[in-house]
Structures are given as structure tokens and as C-alpha cells.
Amino acid sequence: MNEYPFRLINHDKDGSINPDILATRPFLAVDTSFAAEAKHFIPGERLETAMNTAIAVGSPLLITGEPGTGKTQAAYYAAYKLGLEPVIHFQVKSESTAKDLLYNFDTVRYFHDAHLAKEDSVLKKADYVEKQALWKAMVSEHPRVVLIDEIDKAPRDFPNDLLHELDQMEFSITETG
Structure with a gap:
């Protein structure tokens, strides 16, 4: 057993923790989330014009820029100003596909249930489809801000693969046939 220059737990006595050596962190009572900070965001004139144009023509808006320039905050600001909160947030990963923005088919659960099902039972594949960010926005009763x-x-093909679905506001689910 290694010997350490401190003793966090006092095994010799009652096993209690010595509170004098525990690190403390200040409690932040202030909400510092993007949603909370949205009301303080001030868009530049070009961004404001782009947002207003996208709203006027009913078109999605793609905001590009260097890290830390306020792209994410702009989405939360738009949702806040337009009363479209909460933002539907989709975090892209290197293996993400356009389909991931629309739906997820739970293949593992489907195969698990199929394995356990009786021979004469029929599983409905539609029961294994989970709505994702864009589908949720498409079926929402109110317009929504989707942050990709x-x-x-x-x-590379990810943005191009979304164009048809965004233009038509419809898509098909290949797994359900």
C-alpha cells in the first residue's frame, strides 16, 4: 500500500472524512447557459440583416465563422427574440450523417425484441424510430430554431444531403420500408 502525505479518510477513528482537507468550489447561483445569456447578445448589423432576411423568406440560415465568434449564441438569441425557445440543439460528430438530424432507428432494441418475440408476433419497425432535431422542428406546432x-x-456531403429535406420539409425512413 502506498503512503500518501495526507489522509483523506481517517481509518483509525470512525472512518469519517476530514473536512479540513477537502477542496471547496464556490457555488455559482448565476445561470451561464447560452439560453440565459441570449438576452445580452448583441448581433452585428450583417448578422441581424441575415437573420431578418432568413425569417422574411422562411429559409434556414447557415452561420459560419471562426470558433468563439458567437455562432451558437446567435441561434439562442434568435430563439429568445422570436419567442421560439427552447432551441433544438444537434451536436455534429465526425461520423454524423444527415439522417441523424432527422431520426434514429434503434437497431439494437429492434433486434433484441425480435430475438425475444414469439414466432407469430410482428414487430412494427415504426416503433423503433426516434425523432431527432429536424424532425422535431418539422412537426412542431410552432416554428423552431434548430442549432446544428x-x-x-x-x-463533406453532410450539408448537401440535407438540402432536399430542408427544401421539401419531408423525408423517408428507409428502415421501415
Whole structure:
């Protein structure tokens, strides 16, 4: 057993923790989330014009820029100003596909249930489809702000694959036939 220059737990006595050596962190009572900070965001004139134009023509808006320039905050600001909160946030990963923005088919659960099902039972594949960010926005009763964050990490075809679905506001689910 290693000997350490401190004793966090006092095994010799009652096993209690010595509170004098525990690290303390200040409690932040202030909400520092993007949603909370949205009311303090001040968009530049070009961004404001782009946002207003996208709203006027009913078109999605793609905001690009260097890290830390306020792209994410702009989405939360738009949702706040337009009363469209909460923002539907999709975090892109290097393996993300356009389909991931629309839906997820729970293949593992489907195969698990199929394995346990009786021979004469029929599983409905539609029961294994989970709505994702864009589908949730498409079926929402009210317009929604969808933040597709870190889109630059996606495969090259990712943005192009979304164009049809965004233009038509419809898509098909290949797994359900």
C-alpha cells in the first residue's frame, strides 16, 4: 500500500472524512447557459440583416465563422427574440450523417425484441424510430430554431444531403420500408 502525505479518510477513528482537507468550489447561483445569456447578445448589423432576411423568406440560415465568434449564441438569441425557445440543439460528430438530424432507428432494441418475440408476433419497425432535431422542428406546432453545432466536423456531403429535406420539409425512413 502506498503512503500518501495526507489522509483523506481517517481509518483509525470512525472512518469519517476530514473536512479540513477537502477542496471547496464556490457555488455559482448565476445561470451561464447560452439560453440565459441570449438576452445580452448583441448581433452585428450583417448578422441581424441575415437573420431578418432568413425569417422574411422562411429559409434556414447557415452561420459560419471562426470558433468563439458567437455562432451558437446567435441561434439562442434568435430563439429568445422570436419567442421560439427552447432551441433544438444537434451536436455534429465526425461520423454524423444527415439522417441523424432527422431520426434514429434503434437497431439494437429492434433486434433484441425480435430475438425475444414469439414466432407469430410482428414487430412494427415504426416503433423503433426516434425523432431527432429536424424532425422535431418539422412537426412542431410552432416554428423552431434548430442549432446544428460543429457542422464543420461532419463528412463533406453532410450539408448537401440535407438540402432536399430542408427544401421539401419531408423525408423517408428507409428502415421501415
